[in-house]
Amino acid sequence: MSKKIGDVILDVKNISLSFGGVKALSDISFNVKEHEIRAIIGPNGAGKSSMLNCINGVYTPQQGSISFRGRTFDHMDSHEVATMGIARTFQNLALFKGMSVLDNIMTGRNLRMKSNIFLQALRIGPAEREEEMHRERVEQIIDFLEIQAYRKTPVGQLPYGLQKRVDLGRALALEPQMLLLDEPMAGMNVEEKQDMCRFVLDVNDEFGTTVVLIEHDMSVVMDISDRVVVLDYGKKIGDGAPDEVRQNEEVIRAYLGTSH
Secondary structure (H helix, E strand, O other), X not given: OOOOOOOEEEEEEEEXXXXXXXXXXXXXXXXXXXXXXXXXXXXXXXXXXXXXXXXXXXXOOOEEEEEEOOEEEOOOOHHHHHHHOEEEEOOOOOOOOOOEHHHHHHHHHHHHOOOOXXXXXXXXXXXXXXXXXXXXXXXXXXHHOOOHHHXXXXXXXXXXXXXXXXXXXXXXXXXXXXXXXXXXXXXXXXXXXHHXXXXXXXXXXXXXXXXXXXXXXXXXXXXXXXXXXXXXXXXXXXXXXXXHHHOOHHHHHHHHHHHO
């Protein structure tokens, strides 16, 4: 059964971003529809991570606007982005290596905690009940990602593929409407990639989460994406269904031709 893709929920319009004299992004426009898996691809230095950084408020573009669910912003604010329901994983893992899997994923619940930090520290009254509720949600995520055996293990002791899974779990703990994944399969072996693909598809399918994905592995992109936008040297050179993009001459020259 084919999934139902909804209306546009993220609209990126004419985004330009420069660092000093270097143009990272030039007049980029594309949109993301509810419930789709939208891939952003392109060679190294194409501007893919810069684009995600504009969406989640790490960078402020010099030109253009971003709309999320009808609200338009000249620039996004990182905290506001998270509050609106956009979560992000990073290319370089930013996990707390000395903390357990469970505690790392719990940090993703912070925005959803209502009681003040003093009550949280003492774990009294409503704060204790609230923490139990959040912990229960985190346990569900741990089950979903099949990492029950490691829940008490310090993250730094886990193999790389499992650390990436914990990073995904922390993003899911926010219960996002949209998930931004920055090369979630980089550095993984074939088996780890297959697992991660399955989790991305399940997040999209079971939780109904919209996914925006940067990925270098073309076979992964072509297999799991609904639509693909292609960047090269900060410019958009292709946008469409995987099959359209695969046959786009400019894309073949810029990217596919070099890797196939």
